[in-house]
Amino acid sequence: MTARVAVIAGDGIGPEVIAQALRVLDELRQRGVDVEVWELPLGAEQYLKDGTTFPLELRDEVRRTCAAVLLGAVGDPRVPGGEHAHDILLGMRTSWDLYANVRPVRALHDRLVPLRDKTRHDVDLVIYRENTEGQYVGAGREHGRGTAAEIAISREVHTRRGVERLLRAAFDFAQERGWPLVMTDKSNAIPAQGIWRRVLAELRAEYPSVVVEQLYVDALAARLIEHPERHRVIAASNLFGDILADQCAALAGGLGLAPSANVHPAAPGHIGLFEPVHGSAPDIAGRGLANPLGAIRSLGLLVAHLGHAAEAARIERAAEEVLARKECTPDVGGTLGTVAAGQAFIDVLRAV
Template sequence: MPRIAVIPGDGIGREVIDQGLRVLQHLDGERGLDLVFEHLPYGADRYLETGTSITADEMQALRRYDAIFLGALGDPRVPTSQHAKDILLGMRFQLDLYINLRPVKLLDARYCPLKDRAPEEVSFVVFRENTEGLYTGIGGQFKRGTPDEVAIEAELNTRKGVERIIRAAFEYADARGLGRVCMSDKSNAMRHGHDLWQRVFRAVAAEYPAIEASHLYVDVLTMEMVRAPDRFDVIVTNNLFGDIVTDLGAQLQGGIGLAASGNIHPGQAAMFEPVHGSAPDIAGQGKANPLAAILSAGMMLGHLGHPDLEDRIERAVRDCLQADRVTRELGGTLSTSQVGDAVIAALDA
């Protein structure tokens, strides 16, 4: 009986999560998955009412769930986005969700900004290290506000952290019969931390002789993702570079409205979320595109041991895209809930 924590969050997060839940409940009724959903109030409303984003005990309680389904966080009433940082970064770091898994899969060629690219030519995944790098907050400021001000941001790389994300990328490729893993860094300029990535990558790659292991500096990687996306199966990189190249990947597949993600620590609770933000300017108007949330729900089912249902959801979303059963953002005329209706109908077709 899988327990799923549902955190709709802010803005359109509530609307898109509702459609993801409708799809999950539909498949639950069909297959008897016995999914148990528990809604949690973490978001801007609670932060503004109580001054608390999420307590330490509440964060630790998330470990008891099999998965977490997150909408979006961000509200103009909290200009610092402190609550979003507390919740989202808190989950990544405190729950040690070291894998940020971002599929880049073109489901309809019309949405790709690259000319004459077929769906099979844009189909890879990015493994972004999610708990180290430049996002750990190591650094400081000296003589702030003066002409002599100095600001330092330090990048943290540990052998344990680097090895486990690289190994996860190879294990993923090996389990799915994918033949290529590319590691990206900037070791020609960042000679200490990224030298560690180089050495660990070579050591782990040697354990998987059937998989072609390659390396690209991150500036070259971004060019190659545009020039020849079909050369990639799995990309693995650090936190900062992963943050950047996954958004480039999202655009290759049609935009962040179609980008799903997972934040994973194998064997523990994992968090799944659409990549897009909370878009408060259109919240409550039925304009939000729920497809990324629905695809994230599919990833969650795959993580919970139902890869066939993940595939069915992806096919249903593809069918809706090809039939223009989408919101205005993607050139259609449907509302948020009507897209949910369309995906459910496609699941039953």
């Protein structure tokens, strides 16, 4: 059965890296990955033209008819309020209840690991970040902006349902892999985050084979630098997961390589959103400098979501090989531009 995939190239370097990911997808289609691509012209250009962000009826059609969405990046300095980016990205995450942001972090070559005496084998973990609650719900208010008495208040929201389902997804993955799990919070300073520890204590009895640890986020951030090899699965709130995932991406070669999946693990077949995490990078947009590997590896997560695990594994092997050959962009040790790096990847993919 043909799976329909919506593609939103978006802003900045998004169209450049997504173009290379789609070239890779064309290769996979020749090998039996049966997908139909539906490209949606959403982003800052459309918003500036007619005010369109992501119309509700279109978002509903995508939800009904597509198995997955591949997103490049959203964010443009010409839209300082980020209205279109909010509606596109957060609209999909929240309206489709994509409660788990899954961030695999795996160093693909020793030279990319910036830590002394550590190799690529020491950086191999997955972060499960809660994706619909926490500090990103937009709850709060401001008083007296621009005055000496200015006050800004932000609230965070953690529900038992939200915490439990994210932790359960992390537990399930850890149990499947035979990996240890660490849950992180800051409940010693923010008592409301104690819900994470309470739910963790309840769930761990259901997963006796999983080695479980709980660490305050500042301690975990430090230990990830000192001993990244001690960590395999990390479960975190929206804010802490966001921060730690970018920190860990730096340990594996940088954001240009980092893929992500926004999924609803409790319901197999639920639509998923897949995107590189480097952002729109407007400072290098249009210059042919963007690293396409984050987008290509996100495509790998997407095809795995569609049931093509072998092709996803081929993508990872090809990424390792182009980095080993230095047939990649300058940010990861090569000399190629975006298009040439995409072609180098395809050449290797055909051989692995």
